[in-house]
Amino acid sequence: MKGLLRLAVDSHVIAKRNVIKIKRVPEVLVFVLISPIMFVLLFAYVFGDSIAIPGGSYREFLIGGIFAQTVVFGATFTGAGLADDMQKGIMSRFRALPMSRAAVLVGRTASDVIYNVLSLAIMAITGLIVGWRLHTGPLEAAAGFALLLAFAYAFSWVMAYVGLLVPSVEVINNASFMVIFPLTFIANTFVPSENLPGVLRAFAEWNPVSAVTQAARELFGNIPPGTPEPSVWPLQNAVAYTLIWVVAIIAVFAPLAVNRYRRRP
Amino acid sequence: MSGAVEATGLVKRYKEVTALDGLDLHVPEGTVLALLGPNGAGKTTAVSILATLLQPDAGSATVAGADLLASPAEVRRRIGLSGQFAAVDEHLTGFENLDMIGRLYHLGRAAARARARALLERFNLTAAADRPVKTYSGGMRRRLDLAGAIVAEPPVLFLDEPTTGLDPRGRTEMWGVIRALVGRGTTLLLTTQYLEEADQLADDIVVIDHGREIAHGTADELKARVGGERIEITVTSPDAVEPARLILDRFSDGRAQVARSRTVTAPISGGPGAFREVLAAIEEAAIAVYDVGLRRPTLDDVFLALTGHAAQPSEEAEPNGEAS
Numbered sequence: 001m002k003g004l005l006r007l008a009v010d011s012h013v014i015a016k017r018n019v020i021k022i023k024r025v026p027e028v029l030v031f032v033l034i035s036p037i038m039f040v041l042l043f044a045y046v047f048g049d050s051i052a053i054p055g056g057s058y059r060e061f062l063i064g065g066i067f068a069q070t071v072v073f074g075a076t077f078t079g080a081g082l083a084d085d086m087q088k089g090i091m092s093r094f095r096a097l098p099m100s101r102a103a104v105l106v107g108r109t110a111s112d113v114i115y116n117v118l119s120l121a122i123m124a125i126t127g128l129i130v131g132w133r134l135h136t137g138p139l140e141a142a143a144g145f146a147l148l149l150a151f152a153y154a155f156s157w158v159m160a161y162v163g164l165l166v167p168s169v170e171v172i173n174n175a176s177f178m179v180i181f182p183l184t185f186i187a188n189t190f191v192p193s194e195n196l197p198g199v200l201r202a203f204a205e206w207n208p209v210s211a212v213t214q215a216a217r218e219l220f221g222n223i224p225p226g227t228p229e230p231s232v233w234p235l236q237n238a239v240a241y242t243l244i245w246v247v248a249i250i251a252v253f254a255p256l257a258v259n260r261y262r263r264r265p
Numbered sequence: 266m267s268g269a270v271e272a273t274g275l276v277k278r279y280k281e282v283t284a285l286d287g288l289d290l291h292v293p294e295g296t297v298l299a300l301l302g303p304n305g306a307g308k309t310t311a312v313s314i315l316a317t318l319l320q321p322d323a324g325s326a327t328v329a330g331a332d333l334l335a336s337p338a339e340v341r342r343r344i345g346l347s348g349q350f351a352a353v354d355e356h357l358t359g360f361e362n363l364d365m366i367g368r369l370y371h372l373g374r375a376a377a378r379a380r381a382r383a384l385l386e387r388f389n390l391t392a393a394a395d396r397p398v399k400t401y402s403g404g405m406r407r408r409l410d411l412a413g414a415i416v417a418e419p420p421v422l423f424l425d426e427p428t429t430g431l432d433p434r435g436r437t438e439m440w441g442v443i444r445a446l447v448g449r450g451t452t453l454l455l456t457t458q459y460l461e462e463a464d465q466l467a468d469d470i471v472v473i474d475h476g477r478e479i480a481h482g483t484a485d486e487l488k489a490r491v492g493g494e495r496i497e498i499t500v501t502s503p504d505a506v507e508p509a510r511l512i513l514d515r516f517s518d519g520r521a522q523v524a525r526s527r528t529v530t531a532p533i534s535g536g537p538g539a540f541r542e543v544l545a546a547i548e549e550a551a552i553a554v555y556d557v558g559l560r561r562p563t564l565d566d567v568f569l570a571l572t573g574h575a576a577q578p579s580e581e582a583e584p585n586g587e588a589s
């Protein structure tokens with residue numbers, strides 16, 4: 001079989017297997033879906049009135065940030081799934097089969113898109129319940145969700161690589177928090193980045209998580225009219241800056257991860 | 266002569282441990298080689314290298330005619346591997362596991378399904394075929410794992426400690442399954458810690474310790490060096506020790522010895538036939554015995570005979586999961 005066709009066929013087999021596992025262990029899914037609901041409710045009701053958004057409502061502002069944070073968190077599942085396969089020994093089986101060398105990873109990142117689609121859907125519904133609204137047309141809204149998914153997909157390659165480096169699922173869960181918390185909190189996710197002090201503000205302005213959040217807010221129409229134009233390029237061109245990151249992350253981490261998969265003892 | 270597996274000078278080093286230290290292996294087509302050694306001897310490392318999971322630091326090998334280092338993808342097409350720990354997906358059913366493996370060998374959808382059903386039947390798993398594997402017993406998992414290794418009917422098969430952790434019944438069952446496989450012409454390299462298992466299944470045995478070959482031969486040759494089977498008689502009264510010793514002397518290949526106060530032992534080569542004759546002679550002499558047994562040499566006996574020390578696991582803990 002030709003390389004690319006084989007990659008597609010094998011990845012499909014792996015993705016199908018992962019989907020069966022999602023169905024057999026629904027507890028995982030329930031957890032995945034409950035935590036974003038919790039975040040929406042906590043932030044909306046705990047901070048809802050203490051963080052002022054000039055000319056707008058905090059809940060409208062918040063949802064874009066929660067979307068971005070959740071898809072970044074979702075990437076942990078990719079790493080955890082791979083670490084689990086390795087711990088259980090099934091990875092050795094895959095590695096001794098005449099299958100495409102990238103298929104285990106491509107199949108995994110593909111099936112994990114399902115988690116992200118589901119959690120975005122659940123969050124959107126929760127958001128609508130607490131007062132979030134779309135103020136743009138369906139095309140722009142769809143583009144907003146697509147951009148979030150693209151970013152999620154790229155980020156799951158980062159976690160795929162990390163998942164292959166660590167010895168166990170427990171380690172990946174802890175390791176990912178160390179990356180994900182700074183990345184999602186030192187950003188414009190929960191407070192406008194202008195409110196952050198010096199260095200943190202600079203980090204937040206160039207943080208791709210801020211860009212994807214900004215882009216989502218723009219595409220959903222959640223930026224109140226009269227808000228001053230952001231002062232830095234990444235936030236002025238949030239969609240483009242996000243796409244650059246999506247491409248760059250995949251270009252760097254997909255080969256790293258595949259190479260690691262080949263060589264892993 | 267070129268065999269189904271030809272390996273020369275395989276070396277694999279981890280930080281402080283030399284897991285393989287220049288191992289040569291030669292397995293003629295259609296035969297069974299047992300790699301016999303204690304925990305930590307390097308068995309899994311050798312199998313992992315031959316199955317392309319690990320890169321050797323030195324050495325070369327061909328497997329089923331393909332060069333291990335130059336064309337690992339070709340090797341993977343021609344081998345089946347069942348690792349030391351069953352590598353099956355717990356949340357998938359037995360059928361789903363085998364079907365997936367068939368698809369990944371590119372058998373095609375219909376062929377993969379048919380093959381999965383046929384193997385489940387052959388390995389006595391049909392009743393459990395549509396249950397998630399996490400409900401399987403250890404023996405069932407092992408059989409499923411072995412079935413996974415032969416989905417594509419590979420000419421060369423690697424089995425890493427296929428019966429470790431199984432109860433005696435599971436072990437006997439597994440032996441039957443393996444014998445049937447080999448009967449169909451598959452070349453098999455299996456690893457084991459049990460001399461008896463190697464004896465039951467293998468044409469040829471390589472004994473390794475610390476990554477090096479320490480002995481090589483057929484089971485009979487090794488047993489001859491170790492002293493083969495021994496018969497052991499424990500009598501009820503001290504007075505009977507001497508008569509029992511005299512009987513054993515008559516039938517045994519060597520000298521009978523008094524092992525413990527009331528136990529006499531002697532090497533014997535005639536197997537069950539000779540054993541029956543000894544029993545008859547004891548009967549005739551009306552010696553009251555507490556126990557009479559045929560004791561097969563174990564890996565420990567082999568090690569004792571070959572190295573002068575008992576088989577000891579290396580100081581390193583056995584790594585689990587993927588590495589093993």
Ligand SMILES: Nc1ncnc2c1ncn2[C@@H]1O[C@H](COP(=O)(O)OP(=O)(O)O)[C@@H](O)[C@H]1O
Pocket residue numbers: 265279280282283284302303304305306307308309310311579581582583584588589
């Ligand atoms: N990934 C690893 N890292 C470090 N040492 C290892 C690793 N894998 C195996 N070893 C060591 O190499 C030696 C041989 O191991 P192994 O091939 O698993 O032996 P066996 O399968 O015969 O029990 C042991 O001392 C083991 O501890």
Ligand SMILES: [Mg+2]
Pocket residue numbers: 305308309310349425426589
């Ligand atoms: Mg081992």
